[in-house]
Amino acid sequence: MAARAIWKGVIKAGTLEVPVKLYSAVTDRTVHFRLLHKTDKAPVKQQLVSSETGEAVDYKEVRKAYPLSRGRMVILEDEELEKLQPEDSRDIEITRFVDPSEIDPRFYDRSYYLGPDGDAKAYFAAAEALARKGKEGIAKWVMRDREYAGALKEEDGYLMLIVLRHAGEIIDADALKPPGGRALQKREIEMAEQLLTALHGEFDPSEYRDEYHERVMELVETKAKGRKPKVTKFRPRAAAKDDQLDDVLAASLAKVKKSA
């Protein structure tokens, strides 16, 4: 079944113009639970109340405020916020092309396939050129009143647009100091390297399946029939003490070699 396009736009890079349609490239499979009142199993609803008076506040009457320092907030009116909205546009503006390795994977968010919207030749020429050059375009566009940045890339001969998180959404690891301690011993590093090398292989995503989802549904069925599910616990092995790490690594290596 063909998917429905969620948006239409035009990729623009200099004189280049490629009209495209957007399709979600991912499906969401989260099991949705509802919060219930334990005693009568009725769904829980949320209410907004004033923290001062405790009285209920209608959703429509809620105003927005931005926290300042020292216990102050500034109220922002809807009209003021509306003025901040980006202007509507169909342009997907490519501001530059970059080497994919420059984009930290933490920036990648949701992916969309792009399909041609009319001019199929311009579309497939763009996909092929990106593949041949091994580059990705940095894209900027406005969709449903929101500004997005993204990476335009080729995937299986088609165009794909991956939303990139804003710089401020990523917590900078450089601000963190790595854990310190007594220097690692050469022997430990060597053994760990051997162990990781022995466990090294190709990344094959098709090897991994979400089995848990189905089992949650089985649990729900079991309970729906009034049966009691079995509850088992797992206790992880205790971490080795620092002076035992050497032995644990040696034992790990012996085990890996045996099963190889």
Next chain:
Amino acid sequence: MAEEQEDLESSAPSGIRSFWTGTISFGLVTVPVALYAATRSRGTAMRMVAPDGSPVERRYVCSKDEKTLDGDDIARGYEIDKGKFVVVTDDELEAIEPRKSREIDLSRFVDADSIDPVYFDRGYFLVPSSGTNKAYRLLAEVMEKKKYAGIATFVMRAKEYLVAILSENGILRAETLRFDDEIRTPADVGLPKKTKVSAAEVKKVEAQITRRTKKLALGELADDYAERLEKLVAAKERKREDIVRVSEEESPGEGAEVVDLLAVLSRSLGGGGVRKPARRSAASEAKKRAKRK
């Protein structure tokens, strides 16, 4: 409504809380860790207030008897028929995959750059959660040196995740990945068959790419909306317009949460160990949030 409640469960109020505690293992080596979000969603700074300017908080109310509910009064339910729910406890959800709920078993290491970006979902920092951090440092050092990522699946908050463990600057990170069958193929989407294009047409685009290739500047990824919002806020603050007073706790100031998170992370990475958060039920999380507000 269901969506909204799910949101409420998964959105961390401040991001300072650890999402998961357990162990990473490679071979027979185990590394006790806690997971903290490495991303924060935008627009979290804005608060809701009542017409009189007083901060608004959420309250949980039973849809049947209209009673205000405490965290302990709340359970998780799955709707099997309209209005008919099966109650599921956290212990039962953990018992489905007890091992995967507590352990990230890295049985496979791959080249970190071989993972297609389309798989990446969300990032977390891993911090050592026990006094000893030698195994953590060893794994971080060797993975970084070899440019490896460790792959596993594990269960967090009633959901199974495919995860890549990466190492950078001596710090381990977990990037949750999408499962293969969560990613559609061009055929699933119904994209048209490829059209042959002439070499000349491709060359024309290639020329555009060459001309416009530059180094990535992080400024390209700035949040323009947030910047405009901050300008508006600053202008109103200068003019002392529409300022309301709230408790210090309610408005600790811009960026306080981020600073706190960095402080928590730095402290735990410093080797002192992180305070192990109790495994909270959905209900006690809701309660905690209710109290916080």
